[in-house]
Amino acid sequence: MAISMHSASAPVFTKMLANMLGWLDKAEAHAAARKFDAGNYLGLRLAPDMLNFTRQVQVACDFAKGTMARLAGLEVPKWEDNEASIADLRGRIQKTIDYVKTFPAAQVDGSEGRSITIPMRSGDPLNFDGEVYLKHYALPNFFFHATTAYALLRHAGVDVGKGDFLGR
Amino acid sequence: MAISMHSASAPVFTKMLANMLGWLDKAEAHAAARKFDAGNYLGLRLAPDMLNFTRQVQVACDFAKGTMARLAGLEVPKWEDNEASIADLRGRIQKTIDYVKTFPAAQVDGSEGRSITIPMRSGDPLNFDGEVYLKHYALPNFFFHATTAYALLRHAGVDVGKGDFLGR
Secondary structure (H helix, E strand, C coil): CCECCCCCCHHHHHHHHHHHHHHHHHHHHHHHHHCCCHHHHCCCCCCCCCCCHHHHHHHHHHHHHHHHHHHHCCCCCCCCCCCCCHHHHHHHHHHHHHHHHCCCHHHHCCCCCCEEEECCCCCCCEEEEHHHHHHHHHHHHHHHHHHHHHHHHHHCCCCCCHHHHHCC | CCECCCCCCHHHHHHHHHHHHHHHHHHHHHHHHHCCCHHHHCCCCCCCCCCCHHHHHHHHHHHHHHHHHHHHCCCCCCCCCCCCCHHHHHHHHHHHHHHHHCCCHHHHCCHHHCEEEECCCCCCCEEEEHHHHHHHHHHHHHHHHHHHHHHHHHHCCCCCCHHHHHCC
């Protein structure tokens, strides 16, 4: 017994992405109650040289998408980063959930030893086997951007709590 | 082939905790350069009703400690939350790394189906099997608090980047 590569990836992504949809609902409710444009969340940043809220959500989605494709040995599909509203971000998240769900377990299981190469904007590409890639790169990055998106909403006064993060 | 329960937990914790030691080094360097007391980081919060920096680090450590103990079927050791300086937090993190390393693989492997019960301050306890506990509760919580600790330093102007988060 052990955790299969599909079981260690797909349901972790889809559960947290579904939780993220709930955060957006609460963000919109907060904006409506305070009578401000929910689009104002999109540009929020924790520091001026950090990615804004829109990019945090997009990049979290991209780590889910890219991880599934790479573990399955497929080319990572390119999606335009053109979301300009909370509704658009909801669509991006749902599209990502749907994409992750297209992978049957058999397409990902057994990818522990698959050679994964990640091109870097600067410097040499990163090389991993599938298991190290998932545990030490893909999941930490995914949770990093999901948590930062959550933190931006929390910092902005949205009524989200740990239960919303974990999706209980 | 698949990921063993030990391999999916212990090295994920020890790697990120070691990365966290590096963030503390950069936080101290930033304080020294700006000539402020590095103890000023300890009380930082992203929102007044969120845990402060000290607690984020302590709780990240506790999720690593508690996960290892619970998967192994041991009582979770209780540690005092008495850290009052960056040096103390460094000690807490190192103590956690050392504790995680006390678990040989055989003590944790095969815990996928182990029944895990988490008492909650309010309401009914949470019940999981070992695999669901690790994937959907323990790791998301650990990364949540690690990322929030990182975000607090980043927000405070410390020169940390994604490479520091991931430990490349």
